[in-house]
Amino acid sequence: DTGVSQDPRHKITKRGQNVTFRCDPISEHNRLYWYRQTLGQGPEFLTYFQNEAQLEKSRLLSDRFSAERPKGSFSTLEIQRTEQGDSAMYLCASSYSGDRLEQYFGPGTRLTVT
Amino acid sequence: DQQVKQNSPSLSVQEGRISILNCDYTNSMFDYFLWYKKYPAEGPTFLISISSIKDKNEDGRFTVFLNKSAKHLSLHIVPSQPGDSAVYFCAARISNFGNEKLTFGTGTRLTIIP
Numbered sequence: 001d002t003g004v005s006q007d008p009r010h011k012i013t014k015r016g017q018n019v020t021f022r023c024d025p026i027s028e029h030n031r032l033y034w035y036r037q038t039l040g041q042g043p044e045f046l047t048y049f050q051n052e053a054q055l056e057k058s059r060l061l062s063d064r065f066s067a068e069r070p071k072g073s074f075s076t077l078e079i080q081r082t083e084q085g086d087s088a089m090y091l092c093a094s095s096y097s098g099d100r101l102e103q104y105f106g107p108g109t110r111l112t113v114t
Numbered sequence: 115d116q117q118v119k120q121n122s123p124s125l126s127v128q129e130g131r132i133s134i135l136n137c138d139y140t141n142s143m144f145d146y147f148l149w150y151k152k153y154p155a156e157g158p159t160f161l162i163s164i165s166s167i168k169d170k171n172e173d174g175r176f177t178v179f180l181n182k183s184a185k186h187l188s189l190h191i192v193p194s195q196p197g198d199s200a201v202y203f204c205a206a207r208i209s210n211f212g213n214e215k216l217t218f219g220t221g222t223r224l225t226i227i228p
Binding site for chain 1: 118134148150155156157158159160163192201205212213214215216217219220
């Protein structure tokens with residue numbers, strides 16, 4: 001397994017358009033997290049899945065944001081009606097609810113809204 | 115409210131010397147702490163972690179120290195190498211057998227001078 005992968009790596013979109021990002025976690029990991037990182041800040045938690053169930057959403061996740069994890073494998077994060085303030089790096093991380101407690105991050109998707 | 119703080123945005127250290135990165139936290143519920151390293155255009159890479167029941171954890175050139183009474187932790191890198199130049203994030207979480215989201219600091223950019 002090569003780790004967490006994310007697609008696309010970069011996305012430039014015009015304000016008002018919808019965008020969708022994909023995350024493929026490490027195969028045996030049942031927990032999946034989405035974070036957002038803006039310039040000069042650390043990653044901030046957006047949402048969490050255990051298997052296919054979305055169990056927590058941050059207040060940062062407005063109603064324009066939706067995330068899914070069908071069948072408990074890959075996950076998608078969709079942003080509708082993008083705004084310039086959505087420009088950020090969107091990071092996905094996965095972990096296993098066993099003894100290993102660390103989260104492993106993907107390379108991120110950099111979104112630029114013009 | 116910044117619950118995890120890294121007050122030094124940058125640090126420069128001579129190659130071969132010790133690098134010390136500091137982190138403070140305010141939430142006494144945090145019981146697990148992690149350090150991540152981030153290169154440009156990549157996601158954070160897990161480096162080392164420590165449980166709140168310990169005060170030191172060592173892995174090769176990397177040692178993390180935890181002072182619970184002061185709510186302070188530090189990462190020591192010795193000897194520092196040019197490949198250590200990166201942004202280092204301190205992260206903390208509350209273990210609850212469910213959503214173990216990470217709360218990150220703002221990062222410290224470490225530059226190793228050859």
